Amino acid sequence: MKVLVTVKEVAEVGDDFAIEGTDIAEGDLEYDLNEWDDYAIEAGVQLAEAGVADEVVALTIGPERSEETIRMALAKGADRAVRVWDDAIEDAFLDVETKVGLLEAIVDEEEPDLVLSGVQAADDAFGATGVALADRIGFEHAAVVNDLDLDADAGVANVRRELEGGVEELTEVDMPAVLTVQTGLNEPRYASLRGIRQAQRKEIATRDLADIGLSPADVDGALTVTEMYEPESESDAEIIEGDAGEAAGRLTEVLREKGVDA
Amino acid sequence: MADPAVLAVAEHRRGELRDVSFELLTAGRELADAIGGELHVAVISGDVEAHADALNREGVDAIHTVPVGEEFDHTVYQGAVEELVDAHDPATVLFPNSVNGLDYAPAVAESLGVPLVTDAIDVAYDDELTVTREQYGSKVETTLAVEGDRYALTVRGGEWPAADGTGDAVVESFTVDVDPADSGARVQGYEEVGGGDVDIADADVLVSVGRGIEEEDNLELIFDLAEAMDATVSSSRPIVDNGWLPKNRQVGQSGKVVTPDVYLAIGISGAVQHVAGMKGAETIIAINTDPNAPIFDIADYGIVGDLFDVVPELIDDFE
Ligand SMILES: Cc1cc2nc3c(=O)[nH]c(=O)nc-3n(C[C@H](O)[C@H](O)[C@H](O)COP(=O)(O)OP(=O)(O)OC[C@H]3O[C@@H](n4cnc5c(N)ncnc54)[C@H](O)[C@@H]3O)c2cc1C
Numbered sequence: 001m002k003v004l005v006t007v008k009e010v011a012e013v014g015d016d017f018a019i020e021g022t023d024i025a026e027g028d029l030e031y032d033l034n035e036w037d038d039y040a041i042e043a044g045v046q047l048a049e050a051g052v053a054d055e056v057v058a059l060t061i062g063p064e065r066s067e068e069t070i071r072m073a074l075a076k077g078a079d080r081a082v083r084v085w086d087d088a089i090e091d092a093f094l095d096v097e098t099k100v101g102l103l104e105a106i107v108d109e110e111e112p113d114l115v116l117s118g119v120q121a122a123d124d125a126f127g128a129t130g131v132a133l134a135d136r137i138g139f140e141h142a143a144v145v146n147d148l149d150l151d152a153d154a155g156v157a158n159v160r161r162e163l164e165g166g167v168e169e170l171t172e173v174d175m176p177a178v179l180t181v182q183t184g185l186n187e188p189r190y191a192s193l194r195g196i197r198q199a200q201r202k203e204i205a206t207r208d209l210a211d212i213g214l215s216p217a218d219v220d221g222a223l224t225v226t227e228m229y230e231p232e233s234e235s236d237a238e239i240i241e242g243d244a245g246e247a248a249g250r251l252t253e254v255l256r257e258k259g260v261d262a
Numbered sequence: 263m264a265d266p267a268v269l270a271v272a273e274h275r276r277g278e279l280r281d282v283s284f285e286l287l288t289a290g291r292e293l294a295d296a297i298g299g300e301l302h303v304a305v306i307s308g309d310v311e312a313h314a315d316a317l318n319r320e321g322v323d324a325i326h327t328v329p330v331g332e333e334f335d336h337t338v339y340q341g342a343v344e345e346l347v348d349a350h351d352p353a354t355v356l357f358p359n360s361v362n363g364l365d366y367a368p369a370v371a372e373s374l375g376v377p378l379v380t381d382a383i384d385v386a387y388d389d390e391l392t393v394t395r396e397q398y399g400s401k402v403e404t405t406l407a408v409e410g411d412r413y414a415l416t417v418r419g420g421e422w423p424a425a426d427g428t429g430d431a432v433v434e435s436f437t438v439d440v441d442p443a444d445s446g447a448r449v450q451g452y453e454e455v456g457g458g459d460v461d462i463a464d465a466d467v468l469v470s471v472g473r474g475i476e477e478e479d480n481l482e483l484i485f486d487l488a489e490a491m492d493a494t495v496s497s498s499r500p501i502v503d504n505g506w507l508p509k510n511r512q513v514g515q516s517g518k519v520v521t522p523d524v525y526l527a528i529g530i531s532g533a534v535q536h537v538a539g540m541k542g543a544e545t546i547i548a549i550n551t552d553p554n555a556p557i558f559d560i561a562d563y564g565i566v567g568d569l570f571d572v573v574p575e576l577i578d579d580f581e
């Protein structure tokens with residue numbers, strides 16, 4: 001069985017940041033492996049270790065910079081990686097439909113039996129790519145999975161879907177399937193030194209639009225960012241000033257007024 | 263019946279309509295007015311007649327009841343919505359941005375070939391649809407212009423008020439071809455998680471800890487503070503994901519909703535799914551090193567500072 005894990009390098013804004021037009025100033029962004037995808041990689045690697053999966057392939061849509069992140073997936077045990085990028089993508093806003101088109105092309109090449117993606121990307125937080133991809137490639141799916149028990153012989157994945165308010169739904173999903181992985185599904189490993197060394201020798205294949213039979217028109221999505229700004233505060237928080245001792249003193253007063261430890 | 267500007271799909275679970283269904287009516291009416299047209303509502307599976315009664319509130323023009331199956335099944339919901347869109351041609355299909363909404367709305371959008379915007383917190387229409395949403399862990403808001411003449415939108419819970427009043431919607435039963443027996447994802451049952459040592463929902467004062475605590479061993483500091491303050495310890499999700507605290511301590515969308523007198527958030531950024539569980543607290547206090555952390559947007563008092571400096575001082579003051 002082949003497992004394909006979609007992996008995104010997400011941008012995080014630092015404590016101080018500036019907005020330039022409809023973007024965050026490039027210098028104010030830090031990049032990291034999407035938290036949800038870390039759990040998806042771990043799930044794939046555990047299937048390989050259990051002898052259920054023969055190969056785990058990481059797939060990303062991202063610029064050259066994101067190879068650093070995809071190497072993390074390789075260091076944690078993915079066998080190889082595919083990175084899709086093109087100059088034409090650079091200028092586009094990657095909406096869900098556009099990403100699905102790019103991911104589909106690689107699914108067609110790789111023919112996985114199981115696709116693991118994250119519930120959401122921490123930066124854009126569309127929370128939609130996995131389920132939309134499933135529809136496009138004709139796979140079954142389950143969103144927000146926090147427990148997975150794969151019965152490869154029966155061709156089903158028994159999953160728990162984490163609903164709101166501490167309720168879990170137990171569902172039997174036909175394979176092939178796309179599962180969107182929720183944090184807490186497992187304990188993602190840290191990359192070992194050996195893993196990091198091995199990752200240097202693993203393949204990251206790169207594909208541009210021409211390689212996958214698409215044209216720039218295929219990445220011209222329907223969404224355009226027209227504004228970006230800092231949200232207005234809903235409350236008027238009193239920010240307590242002073243050094244730690246002074247601030248704690250004032251906060252203690254406030255808390256006692258509210259009846260704490262009275 | 264005219265073609266609707268908006269078709270909103272209600273959500274229910276185990277016999278109960280969820281709050282977001284009534285909020286969808288408000289968002290849907292707003293958008294239908296802006297586009298110019300009717301607001302239709304679809305209610306699929308379960309006791310559709312009773313649900314239709316409850317959803318018949320001011321501003322709703324028509325309700326389509328789809329009596330097939332009992333509980334949410336994404337194959338059924340997707341099939342039913344696609345057949346409804348075929349029959350009634352709405353400009354916008356509106357879904358809740360819930361765990362189940364995100365289990366089928368993206369598939370519907372994909373299969374209809376219409377643009378999808380999720381987790382909308384505001385919508386406007388002026389010849390073109392624009393949607394406001396958050397990015398980068400709620401640190402910025404963006405407005406997106408959406409091309410085309412049909413859209414799929416999921417709306418965030420708690421952003422629009424619930425619709426009220428009594429409506430005079432036409433209620434019509436809608437027969438669909440989709441059969442739950444054919445679903446490739448079959449729901450076997452539900453389980454309630456949680457239980458355990460304490461019920462954080464009962465506490466008057468919660469000291470809540472997030473990823474800013476860095477290491478499991480540092481939790482001791484938080485327990486010391488809670489003891490000094492005579493408070494109960496709760497947490498954000500990563501603390502529970504790491505196995506440092508049991509699941510029944512988690513505040514938020516997938517944990518508990520709490521409404522204590524005082525909620526002291528320590529090293530918690532204030533992600534929307536966390537805030538969903540605590541925004542009803544009487545007094546919210548945040549300690550965070552990041553002055554832009556979204557938790558400060560809903561806090562009444564804040565200290566911009568390092569918890570490892572502030573918390574020991576607080577313990578001293580209370581002891
Ligand atoms: C479907 C779904 C359901 C979810 N359900 C929940 C839920 O029920 N509950 C929940 O909490 N989350 C939930 N989440 C996760 C949520 O999106 C966030 O990932 C999570 O709330 C972040 O937790 P945090 O604030 O502790 O961590 P982070 O976002 O990493 O924030 C840590 C904060 O600590 C601050 N900090 C760091 N060091 C210090 C220091 N020394 N002193 C003071 N401050 C410091 C940082 O500035 C930062 O603001 C859910 C997500 C999804 C997709």
Ligand SMILES: Nc1ncnc2c1ncn2[C@@H]1O[C@H](COP(=O)(O)O)[C@@H](O)[C@H]1O
Nearest residue numbers: 006007061117118120121126127128129
């Ligand atoms: N650029 C990308 N490259 C690879 N996978 C992605 C990308 N964007 C999103 N995904 C996958 O889709 C999941 C959900 O992302 P989103 O729908 O954007 O919130 C992520 O956790 C990833 O697994």
